[in-house]
Amino acid sequence: MEDLKDVILEYVIEEYGDEDDKITYETHLISGGLVDSFSMVSLKRFLEVKYKISIPDEDASPEAFDSVNKIADLVKRFIS
Secondary structure, three states, X not given: XXXXXXHHHHHHHHHHOOOOOOOOOOOOOXXXXXXXXXXXXXXXXXXXXXXXXXXXXXXXXXXXXXXXXXXXXXXXXXXX
């Protein structure tokens, strides 16, 4: 199975990064301006489809989506 953090990082780089961005597991995605609220919804949907989970809207906060590490922690809560 692919590593969860690597899948998320690859998606973020492919969808929101460019060659000048040095995106890591700890890069501030929301507060750093790399991902906006519309992009966060797309990322949430990608994760729900990929991992066959449902992330409640109240758990999908900008803070929970502010780094790859935080997103991975969130997703792990809903994977059975």
